[in-house]
Amino acid sequence: MTTPTVTSGITASELYKLVSQPAPASSENATLEWPEATISLDETNQTLIWELNDYGSLPITLSRSENEWVAMAPIVAIDSVKNSAELNEVLLRQGISLPLASVGIVEIDGHDFYVAYGQLFGDSKLESICAELHATASAAMDVAELIQTHFA
Amino acid sequence: MLSKIMTALRGKATETGQTVVDSQALRILDQEIRDSENHLSQSKTELTRLMGQRQLNSNKADTLEAKIAELEKSAEAALDKGEEQLAVEVAERMVALQDDLEAERAIVSEYDASIEKLRGAIRGTDNQLRQLKQQVSVVKATESAQKAQSAVASRHSGQNSAMSSAMESLDRIKERQQLNSAQMQAADDMAAEESGSSLEARLKAAGIGGQERKADDVLARLKAKKNAPQE
Numbered sequence: 102m103t104t105p106t107v108t109s110g111i112t113a114s115e116l117y118k119l120v121s122q123p124a125p126a127s128s129e130n131a132t133l134e135w136p137e138a139t140i141s142l143d144e145t146n147q148t149l150i151w152e153l154n155d156y157g158s159l160p161i162t163l164s165r166s167e168n169e170w171v172a173m174a175p176i177v178a179i180d181s182v183k184n185s186a187e188l189n190e191v192l193l194r195q196g197i198s199l200p201l202a203s204v205g206i207v208e209i210d211g212h213d214f215y216v217a218y219g220q221l222f223g224d225s226k227l228e229s230i231c232a233e234l235h236a237t238a239s240a241a242m243d244v245a246e247l248i249q250t251h252f253a
Numbered sequence: 254m255l256s257k258i259m260t261a262l263r264g265k266a267t268e269t270g271q272t273v274v275d276s277q278a279l280r281i282l283d284q285e286i287r288d289s290e291n292h293l294s295q296s297k298t299e300l301t302r303l304m305g306q307r308q309l310n311s312n313k314a315d316t317l318e319a320k321i322a323e324l325e326k327s328a329e330a331a332l333d334k335g336e337e338q339l340a341v342e343v344a345e346r347m348v349a350l351q352d353d354l355e356a357e358r359a360i361v362s363e364y365d366a367s368i369e370k371l372r373g374a375i376r377g378t379d380n381q382l383r384q385l386k387q388q389v390s391v392v393k394a395t396e397s398a399q400k401a402q403s404a405v406a407s408r409h410s411g412q413n414s415a416m417s418s419a420m421e422s423l424d425r426i427k428e429r430q431q432l433n434s435a436q437m438q439a440a441d442d443m444a445a446e447e448s449g450s451s452l453e454a455r456l457k458a459a460g461i462g463g464q465e466r467k468a469d470d471v472l473a474r475l476k477a478k479k480n481a482p483q484e
Contacts (some may be wrong), residue, residue, distance in 0.1 A: 157422030
């Protein structure tokens with residue numbers, strides 16, 4: 102994978118700098134409620150990793166390509182779900198009610214995982230990026246609760 | 254697009270895994286983008302050609318129109334001078350040119366229709382190209398997310414508890430909540446106990462209950478027993 106050329110909006114590294122330093126009171130960033138987290142930067146993958154304090158240390162990644170941001174949080178490994186066909190149907194039908202986030206299946210570290218994810222244009226406002234992080238984390242927890250209650 | 258990726262994946266039934274999906278998807282997308290860009294560039298060349306051609310025919314029609322207008326004046330002048338025969342010849346020439354003019358106009362409107370159609374096709378290809386480029390961008394960002402999540406997962410897999418999904422976070426939150434409520438219960442109990450013992454202390458201070466008082470009672474009873482007359 103080649104290093105993405107960013108055509109618009111800020112890069113993952115720039116955002117990392119922004120969120121890991123206290124913002125000047127005048128800046129746009131100052132009014133934003135970024136989730137409380139331990140934040141790190143995976144430079145190779147142009148990805149910020151947030152381990153969210155208020156979401157039980159949920160690791161949510163925010164990756165940047167040429168024109169897009171993708172926020173992603175793993176929910177559960179597919180093989181620990183009972184009756185995944187029914188769950189898939191529920192997610193297809195009810196997933197539309199999850200604000201700003203969707204549920205998909207992605208291979209992580211050799212295992213298929215249900216993930217919550219959200220996509221944004223690369224030039225999105227910080228406010229939108231911030232909202233997307235909260236939305237994706239909430240969606241992940243919401244679906245985890247659904248699975249724990251009905252499909253575990 | 255999704256259908257093409259599906260077809261490609263079905264053809265690769267022996268290979269499995271996300272990596273194949275992503276590389277296949279990107280390969281197909283890149284090919285689609287190249288095809289669309291070629292198509293777009295051909296369509297634009299064709300559009301330029303059609304517009305040039307339309308202009309030529311439109312110019313011809315204008316020339317014919319001017320010529321006809323000129324001939325009409327000539328015919329009128331010939332009639333004014335009583336040159337009837339000449340006027341008839343000019344009129345015949347005008348009719349012939351009028352036929353040519355109508356033919357040119359028909360060609361021009363055919364070009365207009367073709368140009369409109371081609372512009373529609375170009376808008377379609379533009380939309381498709383935009384969608385494809387966004388798809389590439391999103392597939393790449395997803396691939397980055399996937400790699401970063403894998404790195405997080407393998408970083409945590411060495412530890413006792415896996416820490417890398419919402420399900421585990423949920424468990425942690427519930428554990429924390431249980432711990433919190435257990436702590437609150439314990440604090441309640443302790444508070445109750447403390448207020449109980451302070452009551453006991455106050456009773457003791459008032460000379461009610463308490464260990465010392467009991468000892469005094471026992472001693473008094475023993476003394477009374479000793480002093481009592483023997484039977």
